[in-house]
Amino acid sequence: MKSCSRKGLYLAISKLTEADHGVKAGNAASQSKREEPDPVRRPVSVTQRPLITCHRLSRENDGWDVYITDSSCCPDCGLTSNSLLCLTPPSSKLFGHFLEGIKYGIFDVQTHFYSMFKDKKVYGWYDFKTPTIVLRDLDLIKDICVKHFGNFSNRRAVVRFEPPFDENLLTIFGDHWKRVRSTVSPTFSSGRLKKMSRHIERNAKLFQRVLHQKQESNEEIELKEMMSRVTMDTIASTGFGLDVDSLNHPDNEFSKHAKAFLNPNVGLFLISYVVPFLGKILNAVGMKFISQNSSDYFKNVIEAALQERKESGNAGKLHDFLDLVINAEEKETGEADEKSKVLASLSHNEILSQALTFILAGYDTVSSVLAFTLFLLAMHPKHQRLVQEELDLKLGDSDQEDTVPDYEGVQNLLYLDQCINETMRLFPPGILLDRVCNEEITLHGVRFPKGMPVILPIYAIHRDPEIWVDPDEFKPERFSPEAKEARHQFSYFPFGQGPRNCIGMRLGQLELKIVLASMLRHFDVVPCQKTVYPIKLSQWQLAAKDGLWVKLESRTRKQQ
Numbered sequence: 001m002k003s004c005s006r007k008g009l010y011l012a013i014s015k016l017t018e019a020d021h022g023v024k025a026g027n028a029a030s031q032s033k034r035e036e037p038d039p040v041r042r043p044v045s046v047t048q049r050p051l052i053t054c055h056r057l058s059r060e061n062d063g064w065d066v067y068i069t070d071s072s073c074c075p076d077c078g079l080t081s082n083s084l085l086c087l088t089p090p091s092s093k094l095f096g097h098f099l100e101g102i103k104y105g106i107f108d109v110q111t112h113f114y115s116m117f118k119d120k121k122v123y124g125w126y127d128f129k130t131p132t133i134v135l136r137d138l139d140l141i142k143d144i145c146v147k148h149f150g151n152f153s154n155r156r157a158v159v160r161f162e163p164p165f166d167e168n169l170l171t172i173f174g175d176h177w178k179r180v181r182s183t184v185s186p187t188f189s190s191g192r193l194k195k196m197s198r199h200i201e202r203n204a205k206l207f208q209r210v211l212h213q214k215q216e217s218n219e220e221i222e223l224k225e226m227m228s229r230v231t232m233d234t235i236a237s238t239g240f241g242l243d244v245d246s247l248n249h250p251d252n253e254f255s256k257h258a259k260a261f262l263n264p265n266v267g268l269f270l271i272s273y274v275v276p277f278l279g280k281i282l283n284a285v286g287m288k289f290i291s292q293n294s295s296d297y298f299k300n301v302i303e304a305a306l307q308e309r310k311e312s313g314n315a316g317k318l319h320d321f322l323d324l325v326i327n328a329e330e331k332e333t334g335e336a337d338e339k340s341k342v343l344a345s346l347s348h349n350e351i352l353s354q355a356l357t358f359i360l361a362g363y364d365t366v367s368s369v370l371a372f373t374l375f376l377l378a379m380h381p382k383h384q385r386l387v388q389e390e391l392d393l394k395l396g397d398s399d400q401e402d403t404v405p406d407y408e409g410v411q412n413l414l415y416l417d418q419c420i421n422e423t424m425r426l427f428p429p430g431i432l433l434d435r436v437c438n439e440e441i442t443l444h445g446v447r448f449p450k451g452m453p454v455i456l457p458i459y460a461i462h463r464d465p466e467i468w469v470d471p472d473e474f475k476p477e478r479f480s481p482e483a484k485e486a487r488h489q490f491s492y493f494p495f496g497q498g499p500r501n502c503i504g505m506r507l508g509q510l511e512l513k514i515v516l517a518s519m520l521r522h523f524d525v526v527p528c529q530k531t532v533y534p535i536k537l538s539q540w541q542l543a544a545k546d547g548l549w550v551k552l553e554s555r556t557r558k559q560q
């Protein structure tokens with residue numbers, strides 16, 4: 001291990017403690033075994049190799065080296081008990097843990113590694129050659145997301161968007177992010193959501209009609225596909241005042257390009273990760289992460305909508321997202337002082353970028369939660385009945401097929417809310433979060449070097465058996481007010497945490513509740529011939545391998 005001899009500055013990750021020495025190669029096999037079979041995911045045994053290996057990672061550009069290792073594995077490397085360390089499962093020098101990710105899938109690999117380090121506050125993970133620290137300790141997560149947010153305010157720059165969409169909230173940094181976020185935030189205030197709610201209600205109503213046809217013809221429906229359509233229509237309408245009718249025309253231009261945007265060029269993405277200079281060359285010769293065609297399409301759609309509103313004097317009257325961000329466009333009012341004008345203004349590119357983010361961030365997230373919630377309720381009729389009893393009680397019986405609750409109507413649907421929360425615990429659309437450490441800092445005895453990426457493994461925390469009894473089972477009662485009170489506040493965070501959490505959370509929740517309440521008020525969702533349960537997740541994305549198939553039965557007809 002000569003290559004591990006100490007050169008330059010050792011930057012390390014956590015100070016060695018008794019507990020940090022606890023995991024030895026000898027007991028690695030028993031640590032890597034899953035204790036209980038998991039009905040929702042495939043069983044997995046990620047590694048039979050010893051748990052601990054020594055890695056030296058040179059980051060010469062930044063002037064520091066990082067070791068993520070066990071201290072006892074490599075006496076030659078010169079680490080002492082003062083060296084700062086973090087444990088990591090064995091990994092390939094070139095690909096890091098990427099190969100384990102490919103082999104076992106992003107869900108199993110996350111829970112498996114997480115369960116290997118039960119007694120640790122943090123552990124290590126290599127994103128190819130880049131070391132990252134994965135947080136396990138909930139108090140540490142809280143401090144990073146909230147108390148020390150200023151030092152962990154940015155995400156990694158994994159995907160680069162091309163202009164004019166490169167100034168979106170998901171990817172911008174520091175003061176730029178702060179200004180855009182504070183300017184866009186009022187768009188999601190209660191008053192404005194109430195106005196946007198009309199668009200959601202209208203789409204939910206149209207959706208009801210389509211569902212009635214499906215129910216009458218006894219058709220089996222794949223929930224993700226159906227929910228994607230209604231979500232796309234809702235986005236086009238709440239975002240841009242457009243009526244794209246994906247329900248009846250799923251291959252419309254808007255949906256086609258939105259999907260192309262959402263499924264970027266994975267090949268180029270991987271090449272850029274492994275061989276960054278090759279990624280740059282391919283990019284320069286015209287290969288883009290996101291197709292130029294779709295990028296141009298959205299630029300034109302948004303520009304045209306902005307222009308049309310300015311010319312027709314309709315700006316401010318349509319109550320969609322575009323309308324609301326237009327208000328924040330840079331303008332010379334002559335009223336505001338210079339400082340507040342700068343604070344409350346967005347450039348033209350910033351508006352285009354936020355408009356696009358509205359599609360990117362709100363499509364797959366909302367449609368997945370809708371689909372998984374309905375599917376889980378179909379598999380748990382007792383809970384579905386409780387939701388329906390609550391709807392009948394709070395919204396009244398409805399014998400008209402297309403009645404849809406409004407903004408006020410869905411505010412107090414507490415049991416529905418519990419079911420949605422339990423679904424997002426099991427199937428969170430964002431399976432992990434990341435932050436980057438701005439300045440070196442030591443928190444809870446863990447040292448975070450400047451520039452170190454930090455991962456918050458949401459999926460694994462949401463399924464941690466030490467936090468959740470029977471973690472793979474659907475039990476909405478976990479989200480009763482008393483049960484929530486008894487738990488660590490950071491054991492559940494499907495919308496992220498702290499000032500950089502999901503800005504669209506309340507809009508997303510509104511969409512979920514209006515669509516679910518209007519459906520479950522009229523229909524029983526039941527299993528069908530094609531239903532496969534337990535759900536098997538695909539390797540790379542939050543999607544059921546066999547689809548989420550159900551049938552609808554009319555509640556009104558049953559009651560007659």
Ligand code: HEM
Nearest residue numbers: 169361362365366430494495496497500501502503504508
């Ligand atoms: C069920 C629905 C949704 C879920 C589960 C969800 C989840 C998330 C998560 C986990 C993050 C990262 C938060 C963090 O890093 O702490 C995020 C960020 C974000 N989400 Fe959502 N999201 C949802 C719906 C929406 C909708 C409808 C919009 C539409 C505007 C939206 C816009 C955003 C934006 C712009 C960010 C970046 C915020 C920033 O960096 O300041 N999301 N979302």
